[in-house]
Amino acid sequence: MVPVIALVGRPNVGKSTLFNRLTKSRDALVAEIAGLTRDRKFGEGKVGDRPFIVIDTGGISGEEEGIDAAMAGQSYQAIQDADIIFFMVDVNAGITNGDRMIAEHLRRSGKSAYLVANKIDGKNPEIVLGEFFELGMGEPLPIAAAHNRGVTALVEYVMDELPKDDEEYFRELAGEDAPVHEELDVKGIKIAVVGRPNVGKSTLVNRFLGEDRVVVYDEAGTTRDSIYIPYERHGQEYTLIDTAGIRRRKNISEAAEKFSIIKTLQAIQDCHVCILVLDARTGIVEQDLHMLSFVLNSGRALVIAINKWDGMTQDDKDRVKTEIDRRFDFLTFADMHFISALHGTGVGHLYDSVDQAYQSSMTKWQTNLLTRILEDATSSHQPPVVRNRRPKLRYAHQGGSNPPIIVVHGNMANELPEDYKRYLANTYRRVLEIKGTPIRMEFRQGDNPFSEKKKDIRHSSKKRADAVERTTNKRKIKQDKARKQLRKSYKKPT
Ligand SMILES: Nc1nc2c(ncn2[C@@H]2O[C@H](COP(=O)(O)OP(=O)(O)OP(=O)(O)O)[C@@H](O)[C@H]2O)c(=O)[nH]1
């Protein structure tokens, strides 16, 4: 599961600033799903290749009344939802009553909280941090969110302290090749059905599962965890990530709805293919686009289902189609299906796209195939001249899957203009018939795959030469010493 970090603290301590830092460290997509969650903001960030979810809270002032009380309610909810809490204080302000009150609440919540001392700027930590020990929250960790100082180190530090995923943990215990713990083994294509409330997710999921196909293991998961439901269709195995607790709940309580954003974000990260459900009756609204940006940011394969297509007039259908063309014109890779979850129309085609997207996102291609495509692409369209020189692209290899990452190596490869990079990406997509998943292209400077090795050899031979010289010198010094002693002894005639 992707860990959730909540930012908690008095107003003005720098929560928003830190939120922006954490979420912008990745492609600068910050999503705020309004309405559903009042003022809470949810975002995704990454350290190295480890993703996490961040919740920014409204702030707890310590004098809860009216609006403040409502905000505080939000913070308390966020504290419950999170794995990690960053309790932020302001080193310029020192400790206030509000800080004391929050510390008390955190202690009672039993959650693991880190005391983050913001606005350290150029100050001496030894002097300004001392007083914050009084809060009894352990050692204050200094950062300057506004200047991006200490932020990455902070997240790396807390992520390292997190308990590992069960699966990872079992593997570690049992050794690399051991089979994964039976119950944790997820079968086939992992599907996440996401969308804002009322678009028809539950109806679609029930349609997918159909009572007789369902093998439910109803583990007593926590309220925050989604249930994984394995099933089969036409001999293909799937696992549905049930974010809405469809298999468990009787009706939608407010609490369940609040949790669902985190579950949705986690499901997006954890799935192979994401089905984004839209409602043809309401058209596309801001929340749909926010949800879409989360999916795009995650790099997951995507299929779009425009639901409730039954009983629409032709005029309405035309209007929805025009709107989709206009608002999704940037979305080139995802298949779209007009379906009725209620009647089951279009669901078969949806599966075709899911299977196809999964295949594309998981396929592994040989280096020589990728290199040949690169050679063809560059010989039909040469890379444009950059700084009076023409970049020379040498070879390509696959750097990962889900999403496929294609790494192009060459002289000045990292300086290619964007439109040429896009041309290469489109060529790969066309030739390899990649459908339903984004492709990530990486461009690395270096014209020879073995240049790193060469450097090593050069380095080591230099090392050897140095060592020889040092020994020679040592020997010389020794000889000199011996000679000196000899001379001395000659001077002392008996
Ligand atoms: N000197 C300094 N100022 C900072 C730093 N981080 C944030 N600030 C400033 O502190 C002020 C408050 O920052 P916000 O991020 O809005 O604080 P907040 O906790 O989200 O405040 P609320 O939204 O009211 O809860 C802003 O003027 C920031 O520019 C820092 O590292 N150093």
Ligand SMILES: Nc1nc2c(ncn2[C@@H]2O[C@H](COP(=O)(O)OP(=O)(O)OP(=O)(O)O)[C@@H](O)[C@H]2O)c(=O)[nH]1
């Ligand atoms: N006409 C029509 N109505 C549908 C269709 N799919 C779902 N609905 C109706 O839309 C309403 C919402 O459907 P749900 O499946 O509960 O929606 P949801 O997205 O799971 O909602 P949350 O659980 O609140 O997130 C229900 O009244 C459904 O009967 C469809 O294909 N056609």
